[in-house]
Amino acid sequence: MNTVLTPTSAEELVEAVRSTPRVIAVGAGTKPRLSQVEAVRISMAGLRGIKEYDPSEFTFTAAAGTPLGEIADALAERGQYLPFDPMLVDAGATLGGTVAAGVSGPGRFRYGGLRDFVLGVRFVDGTGRLLRMGGKVVKNAAGFDLPKFFVGSLGRFGVLAEMTFKVFPRPPTALTLRLRGGSQILSETANSRFEFDALDIAPGETDMLARLCGPEAALKTLSREIFARWPGEIVSEDPWTALREFRWVNPGASLIKVAVSPAKIATLEGLRCHLSAGGNFAFVSGEAGELDERLCKAGLSGVTLRGEAPLWLGVRSRPAIAQAVKQALDPVNRFPPLDD
Known part of the structure; x- marks a missing residue:
């Protein structure tokens, strides 16, 4: 499907979701394989900007289509930053696309990944409801932390409208x-x-x-x-x-994120990859068939961010809790299934 809808407000976003039987949100297209599904595309380009920023509380709220570079510049003016090293900032990656892809950078080793900095989300679910989950303060322990399920959800649970993050002081x-x-x-x-x-x-x-x-x-x-x-x-x-911009990846080549523990690093031996101790992951670029075979033998899994490779490689796990969240937020299957 080539249809693209471009809402410019939360109300228009709700209408876009309600009016279409199968939709997928798209950001700046820096990780294009994630949105290569049969669905009407909802461009988030019209929903951008920092809505709230309280440096004294170390939190900000921004629309999903906001470029990470815009956020980084605003934080830098107050001596603050997102310490997990957001990826593809110079390439124009957006906040919503980064959350949906669940991609953290090298700084995850010490400070935790993207999911550890998400405080709350506002999103449209599969029935067209505009919902808010989580909070706008760092100390928020009110029940189940559903916002973190949107990190790495690939747009399968809903369309993110805005997110609240905590930030850290930038080291000297x-x-x-x-x-x-x-x-x-x-x-x-x-x-x-x-x-x-x-x-x-x-x-x-x-x-x-x-x-x-x-x-x-x-x-x-x-x-x-x-x-x-x-x-x-x-x-x-x-x-x-x-490393953050994936400048080592050849144009048109596949880029696959792989979860790998130190004990199984040998699985990737001889492959072109960026290996990070932060969160035990690697970014691999190369022939998908060989990588898929290696991952299956090692019991590992990978997700394709760019290129023509299948979306999922290796062993595909299907956590029951993810299925339950999908059923609760998208009972009519308006968003792509978890396996697609």
Whole structure:
């Protein structure tokens, strides 16, 4: 289906959902495989902007179509940021698309992933109701934390209209180290006493990138202690932007997010991938058939973000709770099924 609806208000979004038997929301198209389904597309480009921002409470609320870059700039003006390293900011990724894809960056290692920063969501469910779940304050313990189910939901539970996030103060300085040993020292460094912000291995590299944040003088002292344990050097250039923007992926090539524990890293040996200790995941680019076979043998799963590969690779789990949430929020199957 080539039909695209472009609502500019929550009311128009409700009408767009109600008037169409099968819909899927689309953002900036930075992860296009996720929306390649038989459905009318609802473009979120007309629903953008920061609705509320309270720096003293470290929270903001923004419309789903708001570019992450716009949010990052507003937070930076007040010395704040989203520490999980949102991906594809320069490419124009939107807040809603990032939540639906469930994609977190290297900073997830220390601070937690995207789902740990979502406080509340406003969305349209499958029956056309505009609902709000969660809250707009950091301390919110009122029952089941349903907003987190929208993280990585791929638009299968509803169309997000706006979201509330918590944010952190931005550290004064960041320092990146290159450590010898790569995947062989991944578990060792991750479980060490050192408070790394991120531990990643870039595609084609055998060394590990380790990021530290804090006062500059303290970081220099800390780096010497780290080098006494693992050989390496300080990296002068910024390697993180290229990783966050997937600049290592060839044009037209498939990009697949894979959940992988340190014990099963060998499953990806020889493949072009960005490996991150944050959340135990990897981004892989390459031939989908070989990767699918490897994942099935290892009992792992992957989801395709770009390219012509099937949406799901490897072992596909179907948690009963996800099925229950789908039934409750979309009883008429207005959104694509969980397996599609």
